[in-house]
Amino acid sequence: MVRFKNRYITVEIVPADGSDKLLILKTTAVQNAVQKKVQQLYGDFGAAAIKAGFNAKYCNAQTRIALIKARHGPHKFLLNSISSINDVGGRLVTINILYVGATMKHCFLFLRTYQQKKLEEMWDSFRNDQQRKEMQEALMTLTPAMKDFR
16 A cells, blocks of 8 residues: 655745735635646646645644645645745735645644744844733644644
8 A cells, every 4th residue: 555645835925015914814715826826837737736635734824824735746836836826815925935844743843943933033022021922822822733743
């Protein structure tokens, strides 16, 4: 029996206008935007290649991070097309690929260190300890499943 290898792509979704407003993201909007761009760039062949095993697994509005799952092989279509996506759910955005991993565990471990660095950069801009604590909870609480990946 052959095992299916997957790739998990961690992306950052940045609004094109550069605003710091909360970006409302849904996994279905990210998934539809990626499918649409692959269809546009690679046609029916690309769309059919990524269809099996393709899923947007995780999307966080506070951190603007999304996790996309794809099968090994067709994930190359995604990697080439993700950077050219400029519309997610009717909003103009820029998508940056942060990390490509073989397991969700590795992606969550990367996200933890990435969010820790972001928190250290923003630490001086907070006025009191209450704001710091709230931001730390928002950034470091990725998902309940993340607690298993210590």
